[in-house]
Amino acid sequence: MTAAVQVAGLHKSFGDLEVLKGIDFTVEAGQVVCIIGPSGSGKSTLLRCVNLLEQPTAGQVFVSGTELTHIDVDIDAARRRLGMVFQQFNLFGHMSVLDNVSIAQRRVLKRSKAKAAEIGMRNLEKVGVAEKAEQYPAQLSGGQQQRVAIARALSMDPDVMLFDEPTSALDPELVGDVLGAMRQLADEGMTMLVVTHEMQFAREVADVVLFMDEGVVVEHGPPAQVIGNPQHERTRTFLHRVLNPTHADDEATTPS
């Protein structure tokens, strides 16, 4: 069976700065993979390389068996298989919520206006913001905007959803709504690749956790192993700092 996402030997440099130093991993269909790691470790760059918002310097990215990094691939068509949710939501500010979720369906998939609205509404209902359909993004809270962004990506019927720190720009009390929507999505069997700082979410929802540091995957495996019983010193130090921020400078110990 073909993997939903396969990344092989991925390198990315910005000028002299090498951000990704050879990344290999696989996401099977239906899996939820969380990427954790300190800021600057290359997590977001990796995610952006997967749907080619950043052009990898070297290496290959396959989505459902199609090589996205191949020079002759129709990147616009290939990207339709990947839904992307951004840290800053990036909703289209000049359009209503309903237009946000239906515009790409109409312009890219050539669905009729009624069909696009119907699918968009279904996805808005799924993430719990259907009653906001006629409003504009600026009238919504961050949590609502991010859920609209999830609905917008879902409306393109992607094979895989990519999440780039979806809760990092949210007020703490709004994080739960978005994580709830993502958990529901995972339960329905959506293949997900999530860059996150939410350890609780990673522990409970992920099938596989990747710990990245300084452009390499240091450790990967089921959450019980990577978060519960990390094997590498760097992973331990990071988790200690994240899970016990008030004791960040204490001696790192294995989290129990």
Add this chain to the structure above:
Amino acid sequence: MTTDTTVAEAGTAPRARLSPRKRKKISLTIQYAVFAVAIALLVLVADWQAIQHAFFNLDEARKAFPDILSIGLKNTIIYTLSGYVLGFFLGLVVALMRLSDVVPYRAVALVYIEVFRGLPAIVVFMILGFGMPIAFTDFEMPYDPYGTVALALGLVSAAYLAETFRAGIQAVPKGQTEAARSLGMSQGRAMITVIVPQAIRIVVPPLTNELILLFKDSSLVFVIGFTLSGYDLFKFGESLSNQTGNSTPLIVAGMLYLCLTVPLGYLVRKLEAKQKRGRV
């Protein structure tokens, strides 16, 4: 004398000789005094009778109406709006060319902007008015003089509008393009559907400013050469002034320009204030 004592007292003090409050008071008093003297001089020196006769002659003003409205004002509005509409779309195309990945497009756009922004508008108008009929003898401009004027004003304003649009397009956050591309839109589709509509909203105030400038630039189109029915506001006022030897028609024309531009300027300030509030 009070000042003397103040200075003498202050001389012993280590800091300022006058308190900042007193210094400000004196400074303001002097400024008001200068202003009052200037007004007084103006009132005394000017020959009000002559000024009124030459510029604010009601009899002469009456002669200008109603033709100054039905010909001059009408033509100025038609010229400006048609030039603006043409310049709007041409400017948008030039701005997109300027931001294109295709090097020749970028080069053409840059040359266009530099040439038409750098040339005095009157030079462009004269070239179009006199050069075109000689160069393209068989080609007859449709709807003359409106066609030629729209083309002339459109070419000039497009250069300015292109730079405005470019600024607006660049002011739209990069995340908007990324979101559009991640939904499978091509670069061009993302530009048309997502970027340009937001860019135009951002530059509505400067776009309105360009319209004001174009109302004024439209007064130069007389060099193309018109018959009376084609006279714009300025040309109408100027020719009537020449006939009568009195400047009042020009003042009337000037007032009518202000009737167009001042409300637009007010609108720009409103729009800017609204935008500032919206961006909190």
